Amino acid sequence: MLGSKDKSGFGNSSTTTLISSESRIDGDITFSGNLDVEGIVRGNVTAVPDRDAVVRVIDQGRVEGEIRAPSVIINGDVVGDVYSSQHLELAAKARVQGNVHYTQVEMAIGAEVNGSLRHGAEDAAAESEAAVQDSYDSESTASD
Template structure:
């Protein structure tokens, strides 16, 4: 379902050791390795991807089509398409998603809220631990 679409390129980076205070809007792709205190929102009708790396901390709402989390998020997450939770993901807030992929070790302290399209049930994929 999602593998057929080309992913938007990561064109922006908030580097490790950087701190951004205030709301942030981006187009296409954004990778956060540092800290953001404020909301992060994709601002176009084009497909969007947000990557929150293992060292990253975000305090605020997140809105994007494809969201990959391997760090800490304190606030609600809205993934219009796919939410990927990597093994070190820690979310303190509710998550809304169309499809969810969650690896062993990821933690959500909040409610899971699937985004329903008509009567279609959301896709839920559990990642196997292949170590």
């Protein structure tokens, strides 16, 4: 349920990274565990494959780029596509300008999606893993 404290699949990891409200990140982020965005991220946000991970875009937070993670909670602004292979929550103040790919979705009254909603676990997971693998491949090629 929206707003409940106990969410299976959410917050199971012990590590949390916080982008505070006074911070702005220009560039892509690859993470594991939990990522809480209260500030601004101008770049893609991608969870490490084969791990439980949660992205939370908090009330005043903003992501300008793609989000790819198993679980995503949005209550701020996202300008870009969202790929959630497990669970997506769009809270009352969520504003997404882009396409949303999900397996399970909760959407509160007041949430906005200016793009298409596409159901499909396989599509979201496959596209997310392919993007992360491509970024790892390009990093290893650049270091050679």
